[in-house]
Structure formats: C-alpha cells, structure tokens
Amino acid sequence: MKKIILARLSLITPPGSRTDLLTSGMILPDQVMVEGGKVVIPVNVPPDYPGDLAEVQSLIEDRLHSLDGIENLLVVLTAERPAAPQPTATEPPKLKKRPTEAPGRDMRPHSAAVPGIRTIIAVASGKGGVGKSTTAVNLALALRSLGLRVGLLDADIYGPSMPRLLAITERPRIEDDVVHPVEQYGIKVMSMGFLMQEESPVIWRGPMVVTALMQMTREVNWGELDVLVLDMPPGTGDAQLTMAQQVPLQGAVIVSTPQDLALIDARKGLKMFKQVDVPILGIVENMSTFFCPHCGQQSDIFGHGGAEQDARRLGVPFLGAIPLHMTIREMSDAGTPVVISEPDGIHARHYRDIALRVATRLFPEEDDD
Ligand SMILES: Nc1ncnc2c1ncn2[C@@H]1O[C@H](COP(=O)(O)OP(=O)(O)OP(=O)(O)O)[C@@H](O)[C@H]1O
Known part of the structure; x- marks a missing residue:
C-alpha cells in the first residue's frame, strides 16, 4: 500500500x-x-x-x-518557521537544575531540547489495548501530584483518547499562530484529537515544523514543564520508530499486560527504543491481578508477575503493577482518572509509586533536596 x-x-x-x-x-x-x-x-x-x-x-x-x-x-x-526568537542564554533559568544526561541521549540525531521542557518521556506499548493511554494519563496526573509541572501530549494519531479520558470539551486556543494547550486537572494537554476535528483545520495550515508531532511538541506553547508525557500510538511500526527518533526523548515507559503475547510485544517495544538509543525507564505491568468488584477477591487471571520477571531478564527496571479493576475503567470512562477521583485510594497510590520511580530516574540529583 x-x-x-x-x-x-x-x-x-x-x-x-x-x-x-x-x-x-x-x-x-x-x-x-x-x-x-x-x-x-x-x-x-x-x-x-x-x-x-x-x-x-x-x-x-x-x-x-x-x-x-x-x-x-x-x-x-x-x-519551517523562520527561527523564532529563542530564550537568550542570559535569561534567568527558572529551573533549579538540569536533569542528568541520560545515557546515549547525545548520540541521537534529534536530541535538541525543546525550550522550556526539561524532559520528554514516551509511554508506549507493543500492541494496542493493554492500557497504555490509561497508564499515561494517570502517570501524568500522578507526576503532577508530586509537584511537577506536567504536560500530556496524546500522539496517538490513530486513536486519540485524551479528550475523552480527561473530559475535555474545550479546544486549544490559537493566538497569533501559536497553539495554547488545554489545561485540565493541573496538567497541560494537547491531543491529535483536537487537531483532527473538522472545525479546526487552521492549525494544520499554519507555518509548522518538520512533522505533525514535532509541531505538537515544539510549536505548542507549553510554557515551563518538568515532564512532557507522550502517549505514543500502540505498536512498534514505522510511525512509532519515526516518533521515537524525531522527539528528544529522555526515556520510555513500556506498558504491558502479563500475558505472554503482550510480553513478546513489549520486548519489541524495548528493542525499538534501544535501537534509537532512548533509555528505558521501566516496564509497567497493567491489568496484573483481577479484583472482583463484588466479593473483593483477587485472582491472577493472566498470570501476574510476567512483566516483572521479564523486566529482570531483560535488565530493565520494573516500575510497578496496576491491577485490573473496574474502578480504573469506570473512572477513565467518566473523564476523571482514578488519580483525580480517588486520590487517596489504592490505585492512585500505585500510580504515584510508579510516578515517583519515573521522577527519580529523570531527576536523580534532586533526591538530595
Ligand atoms: N488497570 C485497568 N483496570 C481496568 N480497566 C483498565 C485498566 N487499564 C486499562 N483499562 C481499560 O482497558 C481499555 C483499554 O485501555 P486503554 O485505552 O488505556 O488502552 P491502550 O493500550 O491505550 O489502547 P489503544 O491501543 O486502543 O490506544 C479501556 O477501556 C480502559 O478503561
């Protein structure tokens, strides 16, 4: 084709x-x-x-x-927009410290940092339907709850879901050819879904950078961010590889279910990021155990623990396990992810633990603060 x-x-x-x-x-x-x-x-x-x-x-x-x-x-x-005035070196940096250079970052061709954005991380999965977007949105909100300034870029061109998961009905504001992300629950959000709707084709016609994604990363007025979370399209095809190459990623979080098949796919994801020299921040095992909403009993339908073992075998960090729980799905469907709707609940705690591990890897020297 x-x-x-x-x-x-x-x-x-x-x-x-x-x-x-x-x-x-x-x-x-x-x-x-x-x-x-x-x-x-x-x-x-x-x-x-x-x-x-x-x-x-x-x-x-x-x-x-x-x-x-x-x-x-x-x-x-x-x-290509004629070079926009970049912040000058004399401008006082608002950020306390720069993150440590992740291994291999400087080897990649497109690692030029985006002004104002300290780190960009990808949330990816080897295949669809494993809960990548659910993880990305809750991870972004959990990072926010740790006090970080967070952006969420829904780069899933094929099935953008962030407007729904975050109950966003608003469109991004466009002023003087600059797109301002939508703010929801304290994070800044951009979605391919906003741009793909009929009524705002103007965004696609304006002066833009190399690809649609680069435009969303660099041309959007994100302001100052500690972390921009990129919800990648599922899979490990050309589209994903191009994205991984084009965006200056500090790391990738791989989401996988415990099923073997998914793990094989997760391995492909790991390989893809290694190929383009993006460090793997770790694996999240999603839908690890099932909690019956009626009796509260826990069952390991898919054989819990697969991702953890796999991570160990592959020498990449294991970030944590999220159970398969009705509340997580219901809250997502309602547009109030569980980290927002039940911030003191067990699921929010799991996501916060994962966020903490991610943040520790992204900003290791800030542990001392
Ligand atoms: N831990 C969980 N417990 C219960 N339901 C979950 C969990 N994680 C995800 N889901 C549900 O599974 C479905 C698929 O999740 P999601 O859309 O996040 O997956 P995805 O990998 O991003 O899918 P796609 O490949 O289609 O983009 C959704 O209905 C979501 O609410």
Missing part, C-alpha cells in the same frame, strides 16, 4: 516547484505513515515556497482519494 501511495505522490509536481513531491524532498518516504486504512502524509514545505499550501494539500488528496483501502487520509502541511 505504501509503495502505491509513494508512486502516486511521485506523480505530483506542485505549482511553483520544478520537481515532484518526493524528488524535491517535500515528502520523505520514511515520514509517510500507513497503518491499516489510516494514512498520514507530512509535507515539508520550504519556507520560501511560492505556491499556495492549500493547493498542495488538495493535489495530494485528489491523487490518493480514489485508492482502495484508504479510510482516513491526513495530509499535514509543515513548514
């Missing part, structure tokens, strides 16, 4: 350009994401591009429209 899409794109020479979209580098094959029927095409428009950006977008849409198998096509126009 991707080959056919690329072949069609190579037939498009946009007005004002002498070569086609691929030859000119406006579309980089590696950045084209195809998953199931969903296709995302980032178009890197040169800053001096003389033509009409909307025209480029419709040329692509027209050319791909008739292809069987495309259910959802997203053409993301991205253009």
